[in-house]
Amino acid sequence: MNNICCICQKEKLSKNEIGLTKKLINVKTKDYYCIKCLADYLEVTVEELNDKIEEFKEEGCTLFK
Numbered sequence: 158m159n160n161i162c163c164i165c166q167k168e169k170l171s172k173n174e175i176g177l178t179k180k181l182i183n184v185k186t187k188d189y190y191c192i193k194c195l196a197d198y199l200e201v202t203v204e205e206l207n208d209k210i211e212e213f214k215e216e217g218c219t220l221f222k
């Protein structure tokens with residue numbers, strides 16, 4: 158599995174970063190983003206993305222297990 162950030166090439170992205178990319182961009186995407194680059198891309202803050210992760214976890218989203 159290619160879990161490298163497609164922008165900054167950060168390696169070993171966390172499950173949360175990959176889950177969030179899938180959830181917010183496209184579940185079939187092969188271009189993963191680290192949380193910082195994803196925040197830049199979506200023009201939100203890292204804090205907002207962390208809140209989203211917690212929300213998705215509470216919903217029981219399988220991408221974050």
Ligand SMILES: [Zn+2]
Pocket residue numbers: 162163164165166167190191192193194195
């Ligand atoms: Zn990155």
